[in-house]
Amino acid sequence: MSSHREAPEISKDPVADSTDVYAFVSPDAPDTVTLIANYIPLQGPAGGPNFYSFGDDVLYEIHIDNNGDGRADLSFQFRFQTKIADPDTFLYNVGPILSLDSPNWNNRQFYQVVADKNGQSKQLGSGLACPPCNIGPLSTPHYGALAQQAVHELPGGIKVFAGQRADGFYVDLGAIFDLGDLRPFENLHAQYGLGAFTKPAAGVNATAQLNVHSIALQVPISQLLWGSPHGAESDRGSVIGVWTTASRQAAQVWDARAGASVSSGPFRQVSRLGNPLVNEVLIPLGRKDFWNTEAPGDDKQFASYVAHPELASLLPALYPGVFPNLAKLAAAGTARADLEAILLTGIPAGIVPGFQNYTGPVQADMLRLNTAIKPSKKPSELGVIGGDLAGFPNGRRVFDDVVSIELRAIAGATVPLVNPKYTPDAAAALVTDGLTDSSVPSGYLDAFPYLGVPYSGFNVS
Amino acid sequence: MSPSQRQADPSPGQTSPPSRRSVLRGAAGVGAAGFVAAVGVGAAAGPALAAGNSRAAAQSDTARPATGQPDTAAGPLVVYLRDAASGELDVFAGTSHAVIRDHELAARLTSAVRPSAKRG
Numbered sequence: 001m002s003s004h005r006e007a008p009e010i011s012k013d014p015v016a017d018s019t020d021v022y023a024f025v026s027p028d029a030p031d032t033v034t035l036i037a038n039y040i041p042l043q044g045p046a047g048g049p050n051f052y053s054f055g056d057d058v059l060y061e062i063h064i065d066n067n068g069d070g071r072a073d074l075s076f077q078f079r080f081q082t083k084i085a086d087p088d089t090f091l092y093n094v095g096p097i098l099s100l101d102s103p104n105w106n107n108r109q110f111y112q113v114v115a116d117k118n119g120q121s122k123q124l125g126s127g128l129a130c131p132p133c134n135i136g137p138l139s140t141p142h143y144g145a146l147a148q149q150a151v152h153e154l155p156g157g158i159k160v161f162a163g164q165r166a167d168g169f170y171v172d173l174g175a176i177f178d179l180g181d182l183r184p185f186e187n188l189h190a191q192y193g194l195g196a197f198t199k200p201a202a203g204v205n206a207t208a209q210l211n212v213h214s215i216a217l218q219v220p221i222s223q224l225l226w227g228s229p230h231g232a233e234s235d236r237g238s239v240i241g242v243w244t245t246a247s248r249q250a251a252q253v254w255d256a257r258a259g260a261s262v263s264s265g266p267f268r269q270v271s272r273l274g275n276p277l278v279n280e281v282l283i284p285l286g287r288k289d290f291w292n293t294e295a296p297g298d299d300k301q302f303a304s305y306v307a308h309p310e311l312a313s314l315l316p317a318l319y320p321g322v323f324p325n326l327a328k329l330a331a332a333g334t335a336r337a338d339l340e341a342i343l344l345t346g347i348p349a350g351i352v353p354g355f356q357n358y359t360g361p362v363q364a365d366m367l368r369l370n371t372a373i374k375p376s377k378k379p380s381e382l383g384v385i386g387g388d389l390a391g392f393p394n395g396r397r398v399f400d401d402v403v404s405i406e407l408r409a410i411a412g413a414t415v416p417l418v419n420p421k422y423t424p425d426a427a428a429a430l431v432t433d434g435l436t437d438s439s440v441p442s443g444y445l446d447a448f449p450y451l452g453v454p455y456s457g458f459n460v461s
Numbered sequence: 462m463s464p465s466q467r468q469a470d471p472s473p474g475q476t477s478p479p480s481r482r483s484v485l486r487g488a489a490g491v492g493a494a495g496f497v498a499a500v501g502v503g504a505a506a507g508p509a510l511a512a513g514n515s516r517a518a519a520q521s522d523t524a525r526p527a528t529g530q531p532d533t534a535a536g537p538l539v540v541y542l543r544d545a546a547s548g549e550l551d552v553f554a555g556t557s558h559a560v561i562r563d564h565e566l567a568a569r570l571t572s573a574v575r576p577s578a579k580r581g
Contacts, residue, residue, distance in 0.1 A: 044560030251539035251553040264539045 003273045003343035004041035004169075004207075006280040007288030010271050014040050015055035016246040018273040019212050020169050021062075023242040023367045023395040026218055027375040028447055032157075032222060033075075035062050036216045036398070037244035037273070038167070043211040046457030049092050051133035052164065052213060053109050054080040058246050060215055064224055065241035070364030072223065072295025077114040077121075078162065078215055080130075082107065086424045093132070093139050100129045100149050106131075111162055113154060124154045131163040134211075136458025138249050144453045151448060159218040159448055164211050164453035166442035168398040169276075172433040180311075180318045182407075184434040186429075188319050203434025208441055209460045215244075216449035221371045231374045234349060239357050241366030241396070243274035243296055269293050274365040275295065275343050275393070276402040281410075282309050296364035299344060301444075303363045306343055307335040311410050314432075323425045326412045338414040351417050355389045369395030381437050387411065398450045399437035407431045545571045 004019045005011035022036040037060065043052050054060070059079060063072035085106045086094075095104035112126035131150040134143045151161045175181040181189055183204070186197040188236070228237025250265035272292045282305045283291045291302060306329075316327035341347050344363040349356035357368040378389040381401040383391025383406065392400040408414070411428040439446070442452030516579040548564035 249553070249556065250558060251541060251551075253537070253539055255537075262537045262539070262553065264537050265551075265558045266556050 002174075003276065003280050005293055008285065009289040010063050010122065010292055012393060013248075013270065015053075016271050018244050018246060018271045019167070020276060021242060021244050021273050021367055021396065022098045022398055022450075023240070023369045024397045025221075025369070025371060025373065025375050025390065025395075029218065030375055031222075032217045032218050032220050033240070033369065033371060033395075034216065034448060034450060035242060036214055036451065037062050038165070038169075038212040038214050038451075040213045040248065041210075042076075042167075042207070043213075044457075045134065045162070045209065045211055045455040045460045048135065048457065049090055051092055051135065052211070053082060053107075054078075054111070054130070054162065054213055055134075055246075056082050056109075056264045057252075057261070058248060061245050061247070062215065062217065063243050063245065064297070065359070065364070065366060066225055066237070066239075067227060068236070068239075068241070068300065068360035068362055070241065070362045070366065071295060073118060074114075075116040075166070075205070076124075076217055077115075077116060077152075079110055080109050080111045080162075082106075082109050090191060092135070094127060096138060097135075097140055097146065098142065099130065099146070105132055114158055114316065124156075124158065125152060125160065126161065128152050128162070133164045134454040134456040136456045138394070138458075140456065141232060143456065147453065156223060157220050158223075159216075161214065161216045161449040163213065164454040165214040165449065166440070166454045167210050167212045168440055168442075168444060168451045169207055170205045170401075170416050170435045170437065170439045171207065171403050172203040172435060174204060174218040176433060180314060182431065182433055187324070188322055190318055190320055192320070200436075203432070205435050205439040208439065209455050211454040214449060214451055216451075218448050220284050225371065231372060233354065233370060234356065234373065236356075236360070238372040239346060239359050239368055239370050241274070241296065241359055241364065241368055243366050245269050246271040265351070267388075272296075274367050276396065277406050278306070278343060278365050281311055281406075282306055284310070290453075297362060297367050299365050300363045302365075303344060306339050308333070309336065309339065311412050312336070312412070315411055316394055322427045323411060325423055325425045326428065329412060329415065329422070337418040339409060342409060342414065342416065346418070347393070352384060352389070355384065355394065367395055368393065385409075397445050399440075401432075401436060404432040407433070540570075542567055542570055 010017045017039060019239050021039040024034055026032045026034045040052050059077060062076045065071060066073050091105050093105050097105045108235040108408055109130040111128050113124040115122050115124050129150055131147040131186060132140060134140050147163060151159055153161055155368040172183060174185050183201040186201060187199050189197060193196060224240055227235060230237035230447065232238065234319060241288050247267035247269045249263035250268050254264045255262045270292060274296060278292050279288055283302060294432060304313055312326060313330045315324040340400055343365060345361060346358040346368040348358040357370045359368055373394060376388045379391060380386030380388035383400050384394060385405055391397055392402050392405055396402065408428055408431055411431050412424040413428040415422040415424060442455065444450055444452050513573050536555055539553040545567045548567040550561050550567060552559045552561060
């Protein structure tokens, strides 16, 4: 989760597997938006000698829709190239790496960035260096400063970074995928008659010492919006939809003579991610990889899985007597207009005072960010349901507790937004996997690229 | 690296179908199952291109617009025969994709990878 290994096929292709997308008005540069797409899930930091890198054969993209049709109006495209300085050593580095051009660093990666605006492509940068992976005190002794050298300035006031980061997403994977166990409430779980739990327990962050690879951009808001009136919170034109995709060429052959795989043909989308947990939790197993190939603008075909989430029926069964009102709602087959608004169209004006991120009637899974809402001075990791209009589902910040937010929404906490007569179960406002942003050992950075310094293999126990 | 590979699909008629000779040359060198043939485009080009395609109907990939250069000048060419009975072959080169229908070629490809056929 949020989209780590979420579908059968893409779980076999980690370099193309998107894990999380973030979009938020930059707290330290509020005339810009920060966009982050993470790939390569669940990296063990000690994974040498061939430490993790982006796929040279993958086309990575971050897309912006600014007119509500679920199609990209602006796409930032990233292609990577690996360069090995000395093929006659097995070592990633032959001494400490103290700079991005260190002669001790044997296996380096560079990339180019292209902006595709309404079908017109413009190269923003090329030959941009990624930082190395964080190895340990001998190889990467000043990692934080070294990685910061890999923040590049592009034309138009854009910043870019591509490289390893600590996974900022926190989730109790080990419990949740053990038949929906939420440790803080596990004594209330039906437990299948096994009697495994007699009391509540604290959550365990499964990603606590794992890394990802991030592609991060900081873009002036003025470059993301055009056309519709924008600038005010109430302007629909102030809202952007954001998602990421990864694509591979259609044909791949293992060339045994060359000892390498060969790719050929047009690029075809194999991974997609907008809102956290949609493909992971709402889309059924048999359609997940197909979902990954589609555009958000075609998500009407998946809307029933959002309107009638399987998990809303499972919660009352897994936790008997805890969710009686949710059980009735699910049994009645009532479409969840609250979830459709949050995940597929944005929340229209008039529902949450001072807030809207509505992009129109087209149902499309995108992170929707109202760029006119300023960063919060006292952010709540529960975002909008925590009274913080600058957090999820108004875009997504790196520290937002999207697991608890979406669990509570699915449990019925947000139904009154569209049906004031509905009374949520008391548990709906409390349900959580027991984690907070303090469950992330690396913490977060106050400045771009915001995700924490990656864990080194040396320091992870 | 191409700046915008996803736009490099050719328009109909932009891509020439490969020759059967070149495809078979590739097929003979590929022992894998699945009727996938891969050859260097440089080896595939030439006089053979004009010969032997009278029964081949070509259709390029039109899934995406063609604003870039078809990247077929270098690198491998891959042919995928999903169903020999249909005679329909997907041909991939660079970032281009063409579909050709050639029953004779499909039959020869199938024959080339039968267990009794000599493999390269």
